[in-house]
Amino acid sequence: MERNTMRLENISGLYESSARERISLILDTASFQEILPPSRRISSPHLKTLGMPIAFDDGIVIGEGLLEGGKVFCAAQEPGFMGGSVGEVHGAKLTGLLERAAIEKPAAVILILDTGGVRLHEANAGLIAISEIQRALFKARSMGVVVIAISAGSNGIYGGIGIVARCCDYVLITEQGRLSVSGPEVIESQKGVEEFDARDKALVWRTMGGKHRYLQNEAQAYTKDSIENIRATIAAYFGKPVPLSLEELLRQHKSLGQRLEKFRDCTDALDIWAKMGIQNPDQIPGLDDESFIAIANRVRDHD
Amino acid sequence: MNLLLPLQIELEIMINANSACEQLFPLGFNLMSSGDMVYGEAETHQGIVALLGTINSAPIGVDLAFALAGKVLEIIQNHPQMPIIILVDTQGQNLSRRDELLGNAGYLAHLSMCFELARMRGHKLISIVYKEAVSGGYLALGMIADRSFALESAQIRVMALSAMSRIMQIPLERLEELCASSPIFGPGANNYVVLGALDGVLTNDLASPIEQALSQSEQLDRRAKLGLERGGRTLAFEVINSVINTHV
Numbered sequence: 001m002e003r004n005t006m007r008l009e010n011i012s013g014l015y016e017s018s019a020r021e022r023i024s025l026i027l028d029t030a031s032f033q034e035i036l037p038p039s040r041r042i043s044s045p046h047l048k049t050l051g052m053p054i055a056f057d058d059g060i061v062i063g064e065g066l067l068e069g070g071k072v073f074c075a076a077q078e079p080g081f082m083g084g085s086v087g088e089v090h091g092a093k094l095t096g097l098l099e100r101a102a103i104e105k106p107a108a109v110i111l112i113l114d115t116g117g118v119r120l121h122e123a124n125a126g127l128i129a130i131s132e133i134q135r136a137l138f139k140a141r142s143m144g145v146v147v148i149a150i151s152a153g154s155n156g157i158y159g160g161i162g163i164v165a166r167c168c169d170y171v172l173i174t175e176q177g178r179l180s181v182s183g184p185e186v187i188e189s190q191k192g193v194e195e196f197d198a199r200d201k202a203l204v205w206r207t208m209g210g211k212h213r214y215l216q217n218e219a220q221a222y223t224k225d226s227i228e229n230i231r232a233t234i235a236a237y238f239g240k241p242v243p244l245s246l247e248e249l250l251r252q253h254k255s256l257g258q259r260l261e262k263f264r265d266c267t268d269a270l271d272i273w274a275k276m277g278i279q280n281p282d283q284i285p286g287l288d289d290e291s292f293i294a295i296a297n298r299v300r301d302h303d
Numbered sequence: 304m305n306l307l308l309p310l311q312i313e314l315e316i317m318i319n320a321n322s323a324c325e326q327l328f329p330l331g332f333n334l335m336s337s338g339d340m341v342y343g344e345a346e347t348h349q350g351i352v353a354l355l356g357t358i359n360s361a362p363i364g365v366d367l368a369f370a371l372a373g374k375v376l377e378i379i380q381n382h383p384q385m386p387i388i389i390l391v392d393t394q395g396q397n398l399s400r401r402d403e404l405l406g407n408a409g410y411l412a413h414l415s416m417c418f419e420l421a422r423m424r425g426h427k428l429i430s431i432v433y434k435e436a437v438s439g440g441y442l443a444l445g446m447i448a449d450r451s452f453a454l455e456s457a458q459i460r461v462m463a464l465s466a467m468s469r470i471m472q473i474p475l476e477r478l479e480e481l482c483a484s485s486p487i488f489g490p491g492a493n494n495y496v497v498l499g500a501l502d503g504v505l506t507n508d509l510a511s512p513i514e515q516a517l518s519q520s521e522q523l524d525r526r527a528k529l530g531l532e533r534g535g536r537t538l539a540f541e542v543i544n545s546v547i548n549t550h551v
Contacts, residue, residue, distance in 0.1 A: 099546070
């Protein structure tokens with residue numbers, strides 16, 4: 001355990017900060033205690049074999065701390081190391097944290113995700129690791145632990161971790177956040193630029209970005225990228241686990257079915273937003289957070 | 304002739320799922336299809352089991368994930384505790400703009416959660432990759448099972464080596480060399496056995512391992528431990544346990 005006493009006074013949000021900065025910002029000052037810190041030098045054996053640079057935390061910071069005085073577990077993927085990707089050790093740290101949460105039952109587990117998904121350099125081990133994370137996440141949830149995924153970083157949340165994020169109780173997203181399974185580059189490289197032009201940033205954002213994901217309830221919370229707002233949103237979820245019950249999954253099934261029914265012929269987010277009753281859908285991407293939230297909360301699919 | 308061709312292809316592929324089932328369930332089975340989804344029931348020495356899966360190396364998008372999830376919920380409601388055999392043949396998540404626009408992550412996650420609910424309510428989950436399993440599709444459909452198998456001829460991978468080589472900027476020859484010495488990169492069911500994700504590759508006798516798996520009720524995730532015992536993943540199990548046991 002290493003107590004983190006770093007103070008960050010000049011950073012206002014999560015977007016451009018590192019994994020350790022993000023945790024320090026989100027948790028109560030100096031409350032974070034890291035598990036398996038870099039001093040333990042646990043890194044990827046597979047990157048070493050390939051002669052690639054390694055990191056002594058394998059690109060993920062995990063540990064315990066306080067948020068508004070409540071005990072929380074927290075994990076943050078380091079966006080600057082291999083695109084936040086999941087390898088054997090990186091994944092095992094997250095699986096371990098969720099297993100630990102199932103035993104210790106903190107007020108919440110906060111996952112600050114920022115990743116392209118499987119680390120290709122450890123392809124098979126990365127995919128299996130993501131499946132293990134998913135199982136451990138279900139275990140924590142079945143014990144009534146609230147698990148919250150945050151998408152506010154530069155890599156977005158992609159690949160299998162996109163699926164894992166949606167297996168959490170709640171997804172919190174910012175305008176800059178993105179959430180999908182296949183990324184634009186992957187779709188373009190496999191299916192051609194006609195299917196998805198990855199360089200069209202406006203298209204990427206309105207298809208996978210924070211505003212669209214909040215409108216369609218792929219994300220349950222949308223906040224300004226401000227530490228204060230993000231902390232308050234997380235704290236509001238304490239004590240509110242979403243049960244993994246037949247009743248709840250039937251309810252979600254109905255809601256996902258209605259989304260398919262209503263929007264099955266839409267080819268662009270603009271069509272979806274118009275069908276939701278937004279009068280000037282083309283103005284959505286340019287709206288500031290407050291105006292967007294006001295409109296979104298009038299029309300969005302939630303109950 | 305041209306009109307007949309797609310039908311013939313479909314028939315041939317159905318025979319693949321069917322012929323796998325013929326060997327897996329010699330006591331009899333009934334398999335129906337709806338689009339790329341197959342479902343039905345089979346008889347085993349331990350009673351009737353539910354069958355659910357995909358054909359045609361289906362890409363799993365929002366519609367298919369939703370249909371599969373609906374079947375899982377039906378099984379949970381109509382056949383409490385009936386074991387579910389997941390028949391996997393997928394080329395992965397559907398790589399399309401429409402599916403991502405509609406939120407494929409949410410649909411694939413929902414499918415996973417339905418399987419998890421089934422497990423929590425006493426359904427044994429056994430997956431069999433009878434043809435192909437790739438990446439996100441396998442994650443949501445088969446990897447969630449308590450016991451996982453693949454046929455000897457099955458393909459399992461994250462990505463084709465040629466595409467990996469392009470993205471990682473490592474020459475294909477070097478990757479092929481690494482594949483020979485490590486189960487980490489390359490496609491192949493045997494790699495997934497060594498890494499602990501598969502209980503075994505089914506060769507001659509397909510039915511007995513399934514009967515044996517049906518008689519087990521262990522629901523713990525044993526994959527990291529198996530990966531260590533088989534030498535494929537040397538660190539995962541130890542790291543998971545040190546995180547659990549670290550004293551604060």
